[in-house]
Amino acid sequence: MNRRDFLVTGTAAVSWGCLAGGKVFGQVAAPTPATPPPLRVQFTPLRRGVGIFTARGGTIGWLANADALVVVDTQFADAATRFLQEWPEREGRLIDAVINTHHHGDHTGGNATMRPFARQLVAHEAVPALQLAAAARNPNAPAPTVAEALFAESWKMDAGDETVSARYFGPAHTGGDIVVHCERANVVHLGDLVFNRTYPVTDRAGGCRVRSWIQVLETIATTYSADTLFVLGHGKPAFGVTGTTADVLVMRDFLTAVVEQVEADLRDGKSKAEIVTRQNFDQFPDFRVEQNSRLPINLGVVYDELTNAT
């Protein structure tokens, strides 16, 4: 085998591994299948000009009023195209800001599609490097389109008769998760800080730190008001992708249970291989799945965090 043949073969093997390997698949944004299934798109108004769009990938949030348009997250290129074409309130206008809640491909994969129709692309300052690093680990990934309007702690803009603000509370689901607040509507997009009754993606290479994530959720639960409506990146269909502080606290309780389980297993002298065998937690029946559980990955990431593994 000459060098060129080796490279071609090696790339093909890596490609197939990314598509076929369940654990790899669960850790990073899903690669676009060769023939994606038909999209089922849905625009759902929430309140005061704020709504959500669901098709494929992390929930898109939108704000539309007489003077401004704002979009939170971009799913994938095909979904973003449908969003731009079918958003009733857009009426051909430029979008004042497209905001990425974090770097994962199912939230940023439509950036290139939306960028020509947006005045600015906003994200936490850690996000571009995380996008580029994730792309470098996945040879199938297209070159990412990264935000240029970056911030470290907080960001705010006037958007017609609405104020849109964003805050960074620390490492959590990734190293660059922000929370986006439409203040007068009092709707907060949490990105992937809450998976609503599904085992979360825990991407240690992307900066996930579970103990800090628990603290971030504690802060969110006390920062916003009882009337706040939260938009959630993903959710089991029966529970949906909007919620309240109670749903934020379920996520906190789940992550706390994962940490406590691994701590107990470490005290019992269990190995990582023994720790990552659980498929479900009996105390969280709403999360239960019969196959492709991400709980073993969650346990493994917490093991690595508690033992300072790479």
Ligand SMILES: [Zn+2]
């Ligand atoms: Zn994510």
